[in-house]
Amino acid sequence: MSTRRAFITNTGKAMVAGGLVTFAENGDSNMLENKFIHHVYFWLQNEKSKEDRAMLIEGLKKLSKVKTIKTFHIGQPADTKRDVIDSSYAVSWFTIFDNAADQQSYQTDPIHLKFVEEYSHLWSKVVVYDTVDVK
Amino acid sequence: MSTRRAFITNTGKAMVAGGLVTFAENGDSNMLENKFIHHVYFWLQNEKSKEDRAMLIEGLKKLSKVKTIKTFHIGQPADTKRDVIDSSYAVSWFTIFDNAADQQSYQTDPIHLKFVEEYSHLWSKVVVYDTVDVK
Numbered sequence: 224m225s226t227r228r229a230f231i232t233n234t235g236k237a238m239v240a241g242g243l244v245t246f247a248e249n250g251d252s253n254m255l256e257n258k259f260i261h262h263v264y265f266w267l268q269n270e271k272s273k274e275d276r277a278m279l280i281e282g283l284k285k286l287s288k289v290k291t292i293k294t295f296h297i298g299q300p301a302d303t304k305r306d307v308i309d310s311s312y313a314v315s316w317f318t319i320f321d322n323a324a325d326q327q328s329y330q331t332d333p334i335h336l337k338f339v340e341e342y343s344h345l346w347s348k349v350v351v352y353d354t355v356d357v358k
Numbered sequence: 359m360s361t362r363r364a365f366i367t368n369t370g371k372a373m374v375a376g377g378l379v380t381f382a383e384n385g386d387s388n389m390l391e392n393k394f395i396h397h398v399y400f401w402l403q404n405e406k407s408k409e410d411r412a413m414l415i416e417g418l419k420k421l422s423k424v425k426t427i428k429t430f431h432i433g434q435p436a437d438t439k440r441d442v443i444d445s446s447y448a449v450s451w452f453t454i455f456d457n458a459a460d461q462q463s464y465q466t467d468p469i470h471l472k473f474v475e476e477y478s479h480l481w482s483k484v485v486v487y488d489t490v491d492v493k
Contacts, residue, residue, distance in 0.1 A: 254422065260450070296390040
């Protein structure tokens with residue numbers, strides 16, 4: 224669809240063409256449902272390098288162009304401090320897909336392969352959490 | 359607002375009253391921006407107890423009523439398997455807030471305090487990643 228339009232139905236489902244936005248149909252409009260969440264945390268090889276961090280962020284911006292990504296967020300640790308909070312990572316890469324197949328296709332998308340090829344030397348560790356709705 | 363309506367502007371910003379949905383204003387409609395992401399992973403004390411898992415999910419559904427939560431998702435590990443993927447957790451609790459203050463107020467919200475009181479015996483480990491936009 225070339226134009227961006229919003230639709231909303233009386234079931235509480237909102238859709239924005241070209242974007243994401245599906246709310247639950249159980250009446251709880253704040254609940255994400257029927258989504259595949261792929262959340263990645265990166266630790267840098269050169270922990271203190273602002274240049275490397277900027278380069279990784281630049282790479283993630285390119286990566287965000289993969290068509291099956293419905294929503295993304297490029298983040299850094301918040302200022303919160305508690306024992307249970309892990310704020311040791313450098314960059315967070317949060318993505319939402321419509322389903323597992325879309326995430327799988329993202330893994331082998333040329334844009335993703337190029338991202339790994341060009342930027343993977345920057346990180347020392349990466350942790351991925353793939354999440355689907357509880358059943 | 360008692361009725362749910364969708365608005366969309368030519369800057370690519372969509373709002374749904376009562377829900378969340380703010381897209382970036384930089385023309386990239388899929389990018390979450392100006393958000394505080396609070397993502398929690400729970401490991402159960404009784405790893406194999408379906409009852410305990412169901413109880414925790416029930417608790418999170420109650421927790422989702424905290425007013426400052428703009429979007430949430432209750433998840434479980436997807437079927438994906440790679441070395442970098444951590445699929446050892448039992449339940450994922452993903453939330454979006456408008457800002458750090460809203461997340462801070464959630465921490466001391468009576469609903470949250472009650473959740474911790476009633477359900478914390480269920481988990482053996484919890485890992486939290488708090489994330490804001492990269493600067």
